[in-house]
Amino acid sequence: xxxxxxxxxxxxxxxRHGVAPETAGNVLAETAAHLWESGDDPVRAFGPPxxxxxxxxxxxxxxLPRRAQAGPVRLEVDGITKRYGxxxxxxxxxxxxxxxxxxxxxxxxxxxKSTFLGICAGLVSPDRGEVRVHGSLGYCPQxxxxxxxxxxxxxxxxxxxxxxxSRADARDTGRAGAAALDWDPxxxxxxxxxxxxxxxxxxxxxxxxxxxxxxxxxxxxxxxxQGSYLDFWQQVRRWRDSxxxxxxxxxxxxxxxxxDIVLDLGKRREERA
Amino acid sequence: xxxxxxxxxxxxxxxxxRRGVLAILVLFPLAFYLSRRDSHLGQSxxxxxxxxxxxxxxxxxxxxxxxxxxxxxxxxxxxxxHHLYLGRLVALWTVGLLLAAPYYVxxxxxxxxxxxxxxxxxxxxxxxxxxxFGLALSAALPRELEGMLVLLIIVGLQMMMDPAxxxxxxxxxxxxxxxxxxxxxHTDGGYLTRGLLHAVVCLAALLAVVAIASGYRLRQRSHxxxxxxx
Amino acid sequence: MELERRSQWLRGVLDLxxxxxxxxxxSYGYELIQSLHAAGLxxxxxxxxxxxxxxxxxGGQVAAHWREGGSGPAxxxxxxxxxxxxxxxxxxxxxxxxxGGVSAILREVAAR
Numbered sequence: 001x002x003x004x005x006x007x008x009x010x011x012x013x014x015x016r017h018g019v020a021p022e023t024a025g026n027v028l029a030e031t032a033a034h035l036w037e038s039g040d041d042p043v044r045a046f047g048p049p050x051x052x053x054x055x056x057x058x059x060x061x062x063x064l065p066r067r068a069q070a071g072p073v074r075l076e077v078d079g080i081t082k083r084y085g086x087x088x089x090x091x092x093x094x095x096x097x098x099x100x101x102x103x104x105x106x107x108x109x110x111x112x113k114s115t116f117l118g119i120c121a122g123l124v125s126p127d128r129g130e131v132r133v134h135g136s137l138g139y140c141p142q143x144x145x146x147x148x149x150x151x152x153x154x155x156x157x158x159x160x161x162x163x164x165x166s167r168a169d170a171r172d173t174g175r176a177g178a179a180a181l182d183w184d185p186x187x188x189x190x191x192x193x194x195x196x197x198x199x200x201x202x203x204x205x206x207x208x209x210x211x212x213x214x215x216x217x218x219x220x221x222x223x224x225x226q227g228s229y230l231d232f233w234q235q236v237r238r239w240r241d242s243x244x245x246x247x248x249x250x251x252x253x254x255x256x257x258x259x260d261i262v263l264d265l266g267k268r269r270e271e272r273a
Numbered sequence: 274x275x276x277x278x279x280x281x282x283x284x285x286x287x288x289x290x291r292r293g294v295l296a297i298l299v300l301f302p303l304a305f306y307l308s309r310r311d312s313h314l315g316q317s318x319x320x321x322x323x324x325x326x327x328x329x330x331x332x333x334x335x336x337x338x339x340x341x342x343x344x345x346x347x348x349x350x351x352x353x354x355h356h357l358y359l360g361r362l363v364a365l366w367t368v369g370l371l372l373a374a375p376y377y378v379x380x381x382x383x384x385x386x387x388x389x390x391x392x393x394x395x396x397x398x399x400x401x402x403x404x405x406f407g408l409a410l411s412a413a414l415p416r417e418l419e420g421m422l423v424l425l426i427i428v429g430l431q432m433m434m435d436p437a438x439x440x441x442x443x444x445x446x447x448x449x450x451x452x453x454x455x456x457x458x459h460t461d462g463g464y465l466t467r468g469l470l471h472a473v474v475c476l477a478a479l480l481a482v483v484a485i486a487s488g489y490r491l492r493q494r495s496h497x498x499x500x501x502x503x
Numbered sequence: 504m505e506l507e508r509r510s511q512w513l514r515g516v517l518d519l520x521x522x523x524x525x526x527x528x529x530s531y532g533y534e535l536i537q538s539l540h541a542a543g544l545x546x547x548x549x550x551x552x553x554x555x556x557x558x559x560x561x562g563g564q565v566a567a568h569w570r571e572g573g574s575g576p577a578x579x580x581x582x583x584x585x586x587x588x589x590x591x592x593x594x595x596x597x598x599x600x601x602x603g604g605v606s607a608i609l610r611e612v613a614a615r
Contacts, residue, residue, distance in 0.1 A: 026579070027553070027557070029569075029576070029577065029579070030532060030553060030579045031549065031553065032576060033531075033532075033533075033575065033576045033577065033578055033579070034532050034533050034549050034553070035549075036575050036576055037533045037575055038533050038536075038549070040548075040549065044548070045548045045549040045550055046548065046549050046550035046553075047550045052550055055550070055554045056553075056554055056557065058554075059554040059555075059557040059558045059561070060557055060561060074502075080496075119496070120497075121345075121349060121497075122349070122493065122494045122496075122497035123345050123494075124494075125494045125495070125496060126496050129496060130496050130497075130498070131496055131497045131498070132497075132498050132499075132500050133497065133498070133499050133500065134500045134501070134502050135499075135501075135502040136351075136499075137349055137499075138349070138350075139346055139349050141346065144342035144343075145342060145343060145345075145346050146342075146343060147283075147287065147339065147340070147342075147343045148339060149286070149287040149290040149291060149339070150283065150286065150287060154283060154286065157279065157283075158279060158280070158283050158347070159346075159347065159350045161275060161276055161279035162276060162347055162350035162351035162352045162356075163350055163351050164351065190290065206346070206350075207346075209350070210350065210351070213502060
């Protein structure tokens with residue numbers, strides 16, 4: 001691979017991994033200097049850009065100072081119990097998420113993760129328990145939630161109107177959200193022609209429109225490739241840093257960094273990281 | 274108001290993009306009309322009105338089913354139930370009137386000796402009733418196929434049952450045949466009054482079903498409380 | 504297999520080796536690799552070294568600054584900090600006793 005192409009790819013991947021621009025600039029300059037002086041082949045000396053960026057991100061994040069204290073409580077889930085027939089799916093589940101915190105809901109298939117999120121969103125009624133939301137709610141379902149015959153911009157306008165946003169504002173905010181996920185929705189493809197991963201991006205962008213205080217995301221990255229998956233966590237971190245309370249349902253939690261609370265529905269208890 | 278309008282506009286765009294459904298929608302009443310044109314003109318007028326009703330109910334059924342997956346999230350995004358179903362109804366009524374207009378013109382040109390005003394009235398009432406009828410069906414039957422079958426049965430019955438049979442008054446488009454008789458056969462005003470009354474009752478009942486179904490499905494659950502931000 | 508074991512050993516001590524070289528004089532990435540090669544630690548690539556330098560810098564064990572590099576692009580020079588020197592001193596003693604233990608065992612095997 002040519003040096004420049006490789007370095008460009010590295011720059012993109014560093015951004016994707018959330019490496020601060022200044023640090024990334026330093027890393028790129030140092031890497032370029034090394035390649036220039038040694039004449040090494042970049043792939044031989046540093047490996048593929050994706051992998052090297054991940055290593056760099058790990059190295060600089062390890063000692064990152066803990067970010068500012070979390071804010072006031074935004075989501076309070078209190079003693080939720082849910083039965084389907086005789087089977088108790090959720091028993092006395094509680095969770096409290098503050099502004100600027102990320103909670104991951106994990107557990108095996110069938111442990112009631114989606115049911116739990118549906119209850120938080122008010123789409124499913126529990127048998128017992130209560131949910132209090134301080135502010136407004138954004139919800140990203142696992143699938144569905146889009147309209148087949150509408151293009152992405154129309155989705156943005158539709159959801160935006162509900163949130164009291166103007167047409168132009170909703171469209172621009174939606175497009176910006178899409179760009180953060182490395183997706184350009186301006187070509188106007190109807191939702192039914194989008195790939196599964198792209199449709200989930202649309203779903204995710206819609207959930208974030210209008211700045212909700214609490215975001216409930218139900219395995220939103222299904223169908224994402226590795227890069228988009230990183231973009232997704234990057235977006236979660238941005239939301240967190242802007243003071244939102246976020247709940248992510250996930251069955252794979254290899255991205256422990258940036259998660260403040262883990263609610264394991266398999267074990268049914270809440271752990272603070 | 275802006276929310277209802279946005280839903281209406283969006284629903285219109287969606288319907289406009291369903292080319293296949295739209296084509297059937299436009300041609301379907303025509304087939305009804307032509308099928309009876311030679312034998313009995315009055316019959317073909319009644320049929321075209323029924324065809325309109327069927328076509329628009331089908332469109333409404335599809336629109337209602339398509340909206341099912343996005344409506345809960347719209348509800349969470351600040352819409353109320355009535356914004357959603359009223360917006361959709363406005364869109365469907367608009368489509369229905371656009372659909373009916375050329376048929377009204379066709380009947381005006383192609384026939385004489387009938388009460389055109391009454392025929393216009395049938396068409397407006399048919400459009401008014403068909404939209405909530407399709408939405409009510411989609412609320413009751415989540416799968417489009419089941420809804421289609423029920424529609425087929427109801428409209429089939431509507432054509433075959435004797436309008437004089439009191440049971441046939443339970444069918445949503447009974448008024449169409451009643452006012453049709455008034456328009457084509459120049460019967461007394463009793464037919465018109467009965468038809469009008471039936472249409473109004475049907476419309477009110479169907480709107481109530483749509484509103485209640487939407488209100489129930491998108492209700493704010495009692496376990497969830499929104500508290501002002503601290 | 505042998506290569507892999509070697510690189511595993513190296514992973515455990517590379518940061519100490521880097522600190523050790525920097526304790527003698529300040530240096531930059533490419534030159535560090537050459538110094539390590541000269542000391543018999545070959546097979547170290549940029550992709551391994553620079554992340555170690557980043558971690559050391561984050562931890563305050565080394566300090567870095569940019570300096571013009573003659574005809575080529577600017578180089579990032581590293582020098583050891585007092586904290587780094589302290590770490591190096593403590594770890595060098597640790598390593599001495601650890602490596603001594605390992606050597607003692609392996610020497611017996613080799614002698615048999």
